[in-house]
Amino acid sequence: MTVTAPPRSAATPPPPPARPSAARRLGGFLLRQWRRLTAMRTAIVLLFLLALAAVPGSLLPQRSLSQANVAQYFTEHPTLAPVLDDLFLFDVFSSPWFAAVYLLLFVSLVGCVLPRALEHARALRTPPPPAPRRLSRLPDAAELPTPLPAADALDVVEEELRVRRYRVVRRERGGQAELSAEKGLLKEAGNLLFHLALLALLVALAGGKLWGYEGSILVTEGGRFCNSFQQYDTYSSGALVEGSDLTPVCVGLEDFRAEYEENLTAASFTADITYGPPGQEGRPTTIGVNDPLRVDGDRVYVTGHGFAPRFTVTLPDGSTFDDVSAPFLPTEQSTMASEGALKLPDLGAGAEDQLALQGFFAPTGVVRDGILTSIDPQPLAPQVAVVVYRGYLGLDSGLPQSVYSLDTSQIERGRLTEVGSANLRVGESTTLPDGTTVTFTGVAEYAALQFSHDPGQVWVLVAAIAVLVGLLGMLLVRRERVFARATAAPADGGTVLGVGVLTRGSGDGAPRSAALTDDLRAALAARAADRAPSHGAAPEPEASPRDR
Amino acid sequence: MTADQLAALSDTLFSSSVGLYSLAVVAFCAQLAFGRRPARARELVGAGAPVEPGAPAASAHRADPPAVRRWGRVAMLLTALGAVAHTGVLVARGLATDRLPWGNMYEFATAVVLVAVVAFVVLAVRSPGLRHLGLFVLAPVVVSLVAIGLFLYVEDGPLVAALRSSWLAVHVTTAILGFGVFFVSGIASILYLVRSRHEARGGDPAGLVARIPDAATLDRVAHRTVVFGFPIWTFAVIAGAIWAESAWGRPWGWDPKETWAFIAWVVYAAYLHARTTAGWRGRSAAWVNVVGLAVMVFNLLYVNMVSTGLHSYGGVN
Numbered sequence: 001m002t003v004t005a006p007p008r009s010a011a012t013p014p015p016p017p018a019r020p021s022a023a024r025r026l027g028g029f030l031l032r033q034w035r036r037l038t039a040m041r042t043a044i045v046l047l048f049l050l051a052l053a054a055v056p057g058s059l060l061p062q063r064s065l066s067q068a069n070v071a072q073y074f075t076e077h078p079t080l081a082p083v084l085d086d087l088f089l090f091d092v093f094s095s096p097w098f099a100a101v102y103l104l105l106f107v108s109l110v111g112c113v114l115p116r117a118l119e120h121a122r123a124l125r126t127p128p129p130p131a132p133r134r135l136s137r138l139p140d141a142a143e144l145p146t147p148l149p150a151a152d153a154l155d156v157v158e159e160e161l162r163v164r165r166y167r168v169v170r171r172e173r174g175g176q177a178e179l180s181a182e183k184g185l186l187k188e189a190g191n192l193l194f195h196l197a198l199l200a201l202l203v204a205l206a207g208g209k210l211w212g213y214e215g216s217i218l219v220t221e222g223g224r225f226c227n228s229f230q231q232y233d234t235y236s237s238g239a240l241v242e243g244s245d246l247t248p249v250c251v252g253l254e255d256f257r258a259e260y261e262e263n264l265t266a267a268s269f270t271a272d273i274t275y276g277p278p279g280q281e282g283r284p285t286t287i288g289v290n291d292p293l294r295v296d297g298d299r300v301y302v303t304g305h306g307f308a309p310r311f312t313v314t315l316p317d318g319s320t321f322d323d324v325s326a327p328f329l330p331t332e333q334s335t336m337a338s339e340g341a342l343k344l345p346d347l348g349a350g351a352e353d354q355l356a357l358q359g360f361f362a363p364t365g366v367v368r369d370g371i372l373t374s375i376d377p378q379p380l381a382p383q384v385a386v387v388v389y390r391g392y393l394g395l396d397s398g399l400p401q402s403v404y405s406l407d408t409s410q411i412e413r414g415r416l417t418e419v420g421s422a423n424l425r426v427g428e429s430t431t432l433p434d435g436t437t438v439t440f441t442g443v444a445e446y447a448a449l450q451f452s453h454d455p456g457q458v459w460v461l462v463a464a465i466a467v468l469v470g471l472l473g474m475l476l477v478r479r480e481r482v483f484a485r486a487t488a489a490p491a492d493g494g495t496v497l498g499v500g501v502l503t504r505g506s507g508d509g510a511p512r513s514a515a516l517t518d519d520l521r522a523a524l525a526a527r528a529a530d531r532a533p534s535h536g537a538a539p540e541p542e543a544s545p546r547d548r
Numbered sequence: 549m550t551a552d553q554l555a556a557l558s559d560t561l562f563s564s565s566v567g568l569y570s571l572a573v574v575a576f577c578a579q580l581a582f583g584r585r586p587a588r589a590r591e592l593v594g595a596g597a598p599v600e601p602g603a604p605a606a607s608a609h610r611a612d613p614p615a616v617r618r619w620g621r622v623a624m625l626l627t628a629l630g631a632v633a634h635t636g637v638l639v640a641r642g643l644a645t646d647r648l649p650w651g652n653m654y655e656f657a658t659a660v661v662l663v664a665v666v667a668f669v670v671l672a673v674r675s676p677g678l679r680h681l682g683l684f685v686l687a688p689v690v691v692s693l694v695a696i697g698l699f700l701y702v703e704d705g706p707l708v709a710a711l712r713s714s715w716l717a718v719h720v721t722t723a724i725l726g727f728g729v730f731f732v733s734g735i736a737s738i739l740y741l742v743r744s745r746h747e748a749r750g751g752d753p754a755g756l757v758a759r760i761p762d763a764a765t766l767d768r769v770a771h772r773t774v775v776f777g778f779p780i781w782t783f784a785v786i787a788g789a790i791w792a793e794s795a796w797g798r799p800w801g802w803d804p805k806e807t808w809a810f811i812a813w814v815v816y817a818a819y820l821h822a823r824t825t826a827g828w829r830g831r832s833a834a835w836v837n838v839v840g841l842a843v844m845v846f847n848l849l850y851v852n853m854v855s856t857g858l859h860s861y862g863g864v865n
Contacts, residue, residue, distance in 0.1 A: 040825045047818040051811045051843075058807040058855065065803065065857075093802050205800070214797065266709040290713040290795050301797040450797045460799060464786045471779050 037104070038111030046105040053101050057092035060084065064093065106199060113195045120188045127169040128180040131483035131500070138483070138500030140513035146524040147494040148531065150177050150486030156527050157484045157497070160520055166482060178485040187504075190473020197466035204463050208456025213237035213246070218327045220308050220446040224252035226278055227298075227451055247298050247453065251275045252282055256447045258305055260378060264334065271302050271447045297455060304448035306330050306338055309361050309384050309440060316435035319348050327446050328361045329404050336363050337374035340404050345395050354393045356416065357438065358406050359386040365425075372423050382443045385423045388432060391416040479504045482516070497524070551644045555704040558640035561633045562658070562697060568630030569665075569690045575623030576682035580759050582615050620679045627669060627686060634662045644704045650720050651707045653852050654700040660848075661692050663728020671732070671769060678769065680760050685735055715791035722784035727844055729777035730816070733770045734841025737834040740766035744831060767830070770837055771823055778816050785809050796858055805859035808847035815840040 020028070036042060061069035070090050074081040088095030135141050146153050154177055158168050166181035215232030217225050225231045227246050254272040261267050269289050274282030287293045293300040310325040321344060328340030337360070344355040362374030365383025372385040392415040394407045401407045410416040422430035422438075429439035481502040489496045499520060501513040549557070638659055642649035650656045668685045672678045707716075744763040751757060760766070788809070789799040800806060819836040822828035828836075852860060 040821060041827060044818050044821050044825060044828060047814050047821065051814040051818070054807050054811050054814075057802055058804040058811075058851070062802065065801070261706045263705055265706045267706065268709050268712070289709045290715075290791075292794055292797070299797070303797060452797050454798070457793065457799065461790070464789070468779065468782055468786060471782055475775050475779060 034111060037108050040112070043105065043108045043112065046101060046108060049101045050105060053092070053098050056089050057098075060089050060092075062092065063090050102202070106202060109195055109199065113192055116188070117192050117196075120185070120192060123188070124185060128167060128182040128481060130171055130173060131178045131180050131485055135483055135485060135498040135500035138502050140501040140503070140510060140517070142499050142517045142521075144497040144499060144517070144521050144524055145489055145494060146497060147528050148524065150488070150495045152527070152531075153486050153495045153497050153524060154179050154484060156523050157482075157499070157520055160523050161482060164516075166480075176485055176487060178483070180481065180483050182479070182481040184477050184479035184504075186473050187477040187479045190470045190475075190477060192470070194467055194470030194474055197463050197470055201460060201463035201467060204456040204459035206456075208238075208454040208460065210238040210240045212452070212454035212456065213241045214450060214452040214454075216303065216448060216450045218306070218446050218448050219251075219253040220325070220327065220444045221253055221256055222444075223446075224250060225449070226250040232451075247296070248277055249275055249295075249298065250278050250282065251300055251449065251451070253447055253449070254284070256302075256305060256445045258377070258445070264377060266333075266377070269302055269305055269447075271449075273300070273449075275300065297453060299452045301450040301452065302447050303450045304330075306446055306448070307336065307361055307363060307379065307382070308444045308446050309340075309342075309359065309382070310442045310444060311342060311357065311386075312439045312441050313344065313355065314437045314439075315347060317348075323441055325444060326403070328359065332374070334377065335374040336377040337361070341406050343393055343395070343403075343406075345393055353390050354395075355436070356389045356393055356406055357386045358389065359384045361443070363443075365423075367423055370423075379443055379445075381425070382440075383423060383425050384440050385421070386430075386438065386440075387421040388419050388430075388436075388438060389416040390419045478512075480513075549643075551646075551704070554640045554644035558637050558644060558704070561636040561640060562693075565630045565633035565637060566690060566693050566697070568626050568633055569686055569693065572623050572626035572630060573683060573686045573690055575619050575626055576679075576686060579616050579619035579623055580680065580683055580756060582613075582619060620676075620682075623682050623686075624669070624672060624679060627665065627682065631662065631665045631669060634658075634665065638662065641704055645706065647707055648717055648720070650724060651711055651716070652702050652705075653848075654696060654702050656720065656724065657692070657696045657700055657848065659724045660727045660731065661689055661696070663725055664731040665689055667729050667732045667773065671773075677761055677765065681736070681739065681769075684739055684760070685732060688731075688735065710795055713791060713795065715787060715794075719784060719787040719791050722780050722787060726777045726781035726784050727848075729773050729780065730841055730844055733773035733777065734838055734844075736766050736770035736773065737837035737841075740770060740834045741831060741838070744834075767834065770834065774816055774819055774837065774840075778820065781813060781816065785813060792858075801858075803859060804851045804855045804857040805847065808843060808851055812840060812843045812847060815843055 061073050063070050073090075084090065088097065092098055132138065136143075148156070154170060157179055158170065158181075161168050161179075161181045164183070166183045168179060168181040170177065170179050172178075213229075213235065214237075215227070215229065215235035217232050219225055227249050229235050229237070229243055229246070252274045254274060256269070256271045258269050259267045270286055271288065272284065272286050273293070274284050275293065275295070276282035285293055287300060287302055289302060292302075306327055306329060308325045308327045310323045311321075312323055313321040324342060324344070326340050326342040328338035330336050330338045339360055341359065342357040347353065347355055360372060361384050362372050362382065363379040364374060364376035364381045365372050366375050367373075367383070372383055389406065389411065392410060394401065394410045394415070399407075406416065411418075419434070420430060420432040420438075422428075424430060424438075424440035426440055426442055429437050431437045483498075483500045483502075485498045487496045487498065497520075499517055501516060503513060638649040638655065641655060645651070650659050664685070668678075668681070672682065739760055740763055742757055743760055743766055745751075746755075746757040747763055761769075788806070792801070792803075792806075793799040815836060819833060819840055822833040822836050851857065
């Protein structure tokens with residue numbers, strides 16, 4: 001999109017003799033609205049609206065980024081949040097008004113670019129336009145006197161311009177020989193490519209959203225998952241994805257390694273995984289941060305890691321739960337201090353109560369004044385601080401609850417009561433008043449894996465590259481037209497060559513035009529010098545009339 | 549030299565470059581203070597004639613008295629020396645940590661300011677009339693560097709795992725280049741707004757404003773720098789998306805940094821359109837460019853320090 005004439009509402013035609021038909025008036029109205037929408041001013045306003053519309057998406061928590069942050073915002077602003085939610089302010093980038101802005105912008109873009117594309121196609125096939133009547137009105141104009149005859153002088157100009165890759169056409173108008181040349185049509189081609197590639201980018205992104213899906217899951221070392229929506233902890237899928245479309249593949253986590261520098265900066269996270277169709281021995285490979293597995297349009301990423309402490313719980317009646325574990329979520333990445341919960345809803349036949357541990361895990365724990373803190377992200381001296389609850393967990397209440405924490409409302413209502421707490425190292429145990437013992441038996445590492453499928457991604461990349469190529473063409477190529485007209489010199493019988501240069505594009509064309517004019521002058525002089533010995537005197541110019 | 553010595557050298561060079569830039573500011577002040585307004589400017593203001601986009605900047609420079617040119621040369625020399633020390637800050641950091649020296653906010657911002665200084669020096673060498681902009685570029689540079697040193701400084705250290713990718717060299721380097729160029733462009737547009745109001749009101753021809761380049765020159769500088777910076781910024785955003793695909797599992801996720809990079813891109817696109825559209829050309833377009841710079845600065849400061857996103861590599865608590 002570049003300059004488009006403003007809507008021509010000002011120039012209203014004289015009042016027509018009869019009222020036009022309703023259809024014609026409607027057509028006229030629609031045409032005016034279309035012109036208004038595709039005008040450049042509208043495009044600029046829409047660009048601003050687009051920028052403005054994106055702002056709340058970065059200032060307010062977004063569901064697409066973090067459900068938890070949105071939930072927290074709801075608890076902190078109980079009256080404001082529902083109002084914002086009604087305005088889609090927690091889903092800005094999938095909201096109807098955001099879509100309205102960018103769709104209008106793209107309609108405006110199409111309405112502006114398509115006519116220009118047709119015009120450009122026509123321009124490619126037509127020769128450069130005739131020279132304007134008065135060359136001296138062009139921004140960079142000069143008069144070059146030369147003893148050469150008109151045709152020869154224009155020959156020299158044509159040669160110089162063709163070397164510079166101009167398209168040149170010679171004409172004879174009003175008895176005067178003239179020349180038009182242009183180059184830099186790639187500028188407009190770049191402009192069109194840029195805008196159409198933006199359109200392609202949008203289509204590719206939309207296609208990827210419709211036919212793509214991704215699922216996330218925490219997998220402990222030795223664990224395994226298969227690509228189905230039932231297995232994922234969280235997943236999102238496009239409107240056109242069916243459960244049966246998912247690639248049949250299973251991924252197992254063999255080993256996870258986190259390496260750290262001396263100052264405890266995370267240096268690398270790598271996961272040894274196996275992957276392959278269900279029921280088969282998978283192929284081993286290693287993935288890591290910045291290094292996902294890419295197979296047939298599917299990708300597997302390591303997006304995080306954490307620890308899953310293992311506990312053995314022995315009930316007073318002697319029955320035991322051996323090495324039960326639950327993933328704890330890191331609350332502080334630098335020390336990997338983590339929090340989580342282990343729920344034991346079924347304590348065996350006849351048991352009414354349920355048991356749960358709520359815990360804080362420190363990979364390298366230090367206890368100060370009875371408070372456990374973590375000082376190192378590596379599991380050098382793992383410790384947990386656990387609080388044991390007994391009672392009703394509310395798992396079958398019908399309300400969904402997090403697997404990483406206990407339902408605090410059950411504790412507030414007194415249905416879950418604290419029955420003991422302890423700080424435990426590996427191997428240590430605590431005994432509750434009723435004789436139940438809880439032993440911290442060890443810790444496993446888990447990796448957060450993400451499985452993604454986005455068929456539009458390659459096309460997004462292709463479109464993005466086209467955007468860049470078009471942009472470079474549009475901004476760097478200079479479109480220039482050069483016109484020359486030979487007029488018989490009034491005095492000595494030579495020729496006066498009027499030259500005008502018209503530059504369209506970025507930057508300052510004046511020095512380049514001046515340089516071109518100088519080159520032409522030098523070339524004319526050189527040719528005249530070559531001719532001088534053979535032609536003793538300057539021949540009569542071919543163009544007959546002296547004045548127009 | 550050991551890594552610790554190199555890191556200490558980097559910090560010393562940082563102070564040196566701030567000192568040299570400060571001296572350059574003084575010299576640029578002297579250039580402006582002792583400068584008599586160029587005779588041309590008065591004619592143009594008086595006649596209200598349209599300023600032709602030829603080479604008024606260069607001729608204004610030629611019209612300067614020798615004292616002004618001397619101060620201008622001293623100021624440019626000090627700026628260049630400052631830029632050398634400034635480059636040394638990053639080189640020493642890079643050698644001390646054995647990685648590219650833009651792994652945290654301190655290093656990133658330092659590099660952005662260096663690009664801005666270099667962009668100004670290139671412009672001022674190519675058209676000497678633009679030296680009169682020196683004060684207005686170098687003063688924000690000094691303020692920025694002092695603020696960076698005070699609030700963003702972090703010790704040299706290794707990169708976090710997510711940043712260990714060759715895309716760091718591509719994405720962050722181009723983001724720095726784009727930002728630095730936009731920085732100069734934004735300043736040119738701010739001065740354009742000041743100068744064009746001065747010209748429109750027929751302001752005091754002996755005043756300070758009369759000594760900065762005329763509005764047409766400033767508008768052209770602002771436009772050309774955006775034309776230079778916009779493809780670089782576009783490339784930086786695309787490279788960021790490619791990197792995000794391999795690091796975070798998706799090319800685009802409306803992370804706060806991504807969102808603001810997009811907003812900045814849209815604003816600069818609007819500027820390029822506005823400058824060729826009747827009704828937007830001139831002051832309105834310049835305001836768009838100023839908004840673009842504000843968005844870039846907001847993206848650096850707010851998004852890294854206040855909001856939490858995947859780009860929070862600031863290392864500043």
